[in-house]
Amino acid sequence: MISDLNQDSHGPDAVTPPLAAAGPSTECNAIVARIVERHGRRASRLVPILQDVQAEYRYLPADVLSYVARALNVAPARVFGVATFYAHFAIKPKGRHLVRLCDGTACHVKDSVPILDAIRKKLGVDAKNPTSRDLLFTVETVACLGACGLAPVVVVDDQVYGGMTPDKGVALIDAIVAKEAAA
Numbered sequence: 001m002i003s004d005l006n007q008d009s010h011g012p013d014a015v016t017p018p019l020a021a022a023g024p025s026t027e028c029n030a031i032v033a034r035i036v037e038r039h040g041r042r043a044s045r046l047v048p049i050l051q052d053v054q055a056e057y058r059y060l061p062a063d064v065l066s067y068v069a070r071a072l073n074v075a076p077a078r079v080f081g082v083a084t085f086y087a088h089f090a091i092k093p094k095g096r097h098l099v100r101l102c103d104g105t106a107c108h109v110k111d112s113v114p115i116l117d118a119i120r121k122k123l124g125v126d127a128k129n130p131t132s133r134d135l136l137f138t139v140e141t142v143a144c145l146g147a148c149g150l151a152p153v154v155v156v157d158d159q160v161y162g163g164m165t166p167d168k169g170v171a172l173i174d175a176i177v178a179k180e181a182a183a
């Protein structure tokens, strides 16, 4: 798949349809059109294009993937294949705040599971549906965050919190909700 990505579908004789033909009829598509143009509408730039799209929307909506395929003049299956192949791409909506709970060995033996349970309960999410209905939070577990000395560890966005407890975890969520409400 990687080698395939390095080949551009726009050869010298390729006919590139205007972006309007790809259907940038919404503000959403206009944003994606700008991203695609920034990368020269090159199929070989598919991964960085998807990275930029995800940075904009926090995930890769299906209609946007279809639009990218049309704009790059590549098969939709190829775009969807890349979006689902790489773990850092999300094809489901993610919350504004990413809560990652470590369940590596050091954190697990220091009772990370009750923290996870408390935060999930607070937000009404579970492993299958990790994003809160208000799209404020997505809760994920990770194997090791590389901060075992601080176990058990929770990372919210890029901020690391060590020595966590279920109560501290819930308080963290409350603090973010209060901050969002005040914004």
Ligand code: FES
Binding pocket: 102, 103, 104, 105, 106, 107, 108, 143, 144, 145, 146, 147, 148, 149, 151, 152, 153
């Ligand atoms: S096991 Fe949790 S930070 Fe390493």
